[in-house]
Amino acid sequence: MARSRALILIEGHPRCTGLLYVQAAQRLGLHPIVLSADPSRYDYIAAEGIEAIRVDTDNVDALTRECSQLHAAHDIAGITSDIESVYATVGKLCQYFDLPGPNPRSIERCCDKFIQRQLLAEAGAPIPSYRLATNVTDVESAAAEIGLPVILKPTVGAGGRGVRLCCNVGELVEHTTYLLGGKHIWRSSPRILVEEYAQGPYYWADIMGDQVVGIGTGETRPSSHFVCTLPAPLTDDAHERIVDVSLSCLRALGLGWGPTGIEFRWTERGPVVIEVNPRLHGTPTPQLIQLAYGIDLITEHIKLATGDEWDLRRRHEQTAAAQILVPDRDGTLDWIGGDSRATAIPGVAEVKLYAKSKTPIVRNGDNRDWIGHVIATSPSSGNAAAIVQKAVDLIGWSISPFPALGK
Template identity: 75%
Template sequence: MARRALILVEGHPRGNGLLYVKAAQRLGLHPITLSADPARYDYLAAERTEAIRVDTDNLDALIQECSRLGATYDIAGITSAWDPVYATVGKLCEHFSLPGPNAASVERCCDKFAQRQLLAEAGIPMPAYRLATNAMDVESSAAEIGLPVILKPAEGSGSVGVRLCRNVDELAEHTAYLLGEQRISESPPRILVEEFAQGPYYYADIMGDEVIGIYAGEFGPQPRFVLREFTLPALLTDEEHESIADVSLSCLRALSLGWGPACIEFRWTKLGPVVIEVNPRLAGAPGPQLVQLTYGLDLVTEHIKLVIGDEWNLRRRQSQIAAARILVPDRDGNLDWIDGDSQAAAVPGVAEVKFYVEPKTPIVRKGDVRDCIGHVIAASPSFAETKAILQRAVELIDWSITPFQP
């Protein structure tokens, strides 16, 4: 009998990629990663898992490779932990008659302007927005909405290219940056200009049509949006929780989602929950780790079960407060050293300490998720205790960065 394989299209160097590989192995599956550059995922070599170089932007090339693998393996399912290829995954699943996301729905959702239009048609609360293709469009859109505004690319994730523009100078500067970045690609530039929705930040983790949990998040200093800490579950009243859950499910209906995982970002404004973005995939690490600590629920494993046609189990088995602190440098330069991980990990209640970088790595901050150099996760029965544990552990971690020489 042929060995059952799980095909992973691309991975994630700092996120959920390793979690998917390990979960597949625990389920008795042989994970095979298809990637344009397998070397970018260190964990593939560390886990001695199979990886094949293939152009993951080329659907025909992926179909050909999966067909070739199908001659040797019983392909149980195809999925990914990486946003940009998730629509392609849907197309592959359809081609091979395997369970998977609806590719057209994912593509519409990943186009932030199309997503906004569909949510608006459904009457879902969200910030005012405009689509711009040049500097004049940006300027007039910002004038209509009123400063401050958020400027961001119409496609992308991880807060890449997202900035709060508080005045006309910041607006002009970031517009020039985004237009310069867009000119590298063949597609015309598309920029979203959005009202700055102010209020506490939350996001909801969803599997199918069930809201699994709602996190509270805190960002670093503006004008960028780099998450520094998040906590599960968020301290919400029953009414607030129900309101976010109801809007979340309305988003899925409006976008024709509802198969597998999704995560939805909110700001709680004076009008209640306002939708910032809907992501048609599992929240990035360390989100799944927090869910497992809080509820005893392994979302990566349950997602894979869905992918291979098995029955999943979303029953919560425990109740704790879990929190993660993201480690972010405050300057650019060469990382001389980073340590304290073993001491931090020894603090009672700390679940994980992970560094994403090695000493001698050049640090060049981008103002997005790529700035993160590690995380610490803690859990306990109480909110105050979890926060105290997290703070104790973080204080044991230190690093040194030497500025670049001019």
């Protein structure tokens, strides 16, 4: 009996990109197998009938043993993940099994935001001023040197968790206490990065290998909804400057295999690097790039991970826009709906609601707050954004306040 070609997926994003990796693997004729510390986190595993194995994904030896056992029944074509926290482990597994994969040492250095900042500074990349802190005194001293406002963030983490703009000493103390007081979950020794607040328009670049595939832009509107557009409306000079800085980041950090996502603010100095992520940006970026250019970055990443030939050629060029839906209050979600009407609008490519009725809503100020997204496409930039807004206006929800304590 022929052995199936298996793609091992270490964890995955529970809401969106994890499922996209599973579906892309299946389209490529691969048998996806998810290794997870808690497979029940992923609704799509049961819904799609995906093989999943419970294993400690923080333990390289346990993962190596599990993959070795799987190798007895399958031809392991590749091992990958869309989760930053396990991507260095993916690189180690790929080295062990002689499979294509990222350099684990480069991934580890990149995932430590302090080390990342040091390497970028040494290479002369444009970055905000920064300091490392481990207590309130360090934070206050660093903020005084840099000048308020500043950004506080854990040196290790993703999804905006623990990241906050602090405009005064009170906010500094409050957020430092939150980070170090036991409420924030640390994957390593608690260390805080204190950074200059780089003000200006937000851009991001998505890269595969050493090729900048797309540059997008985004903004947070007064309603707290995050709106993004790809491609970003840039002059040729501005586009070239972002590409040049992106490639210099790859060289400085020893990246250049597989996906990289870089975030910028355009300041008086030009593009300033806010963060380099050794992975694809999450939803809705892969969908935007596929709609705008006809390039399925997730499929091409899997091809790279399995040693197959990849193709980053653009099939077409149009504008794609998305809006992330974020609640404006805490409480119990009574109902959410309107997605079917929004989907029916011409130009709307995707409407997804993550939250279900009766779900408790407790805002964290990061991507855990997202309750849905709308994506649309059009030949023109303004029209794509208008289509998204028209669809968003048809989506509604109601949130009831939590009962007061003692009542």
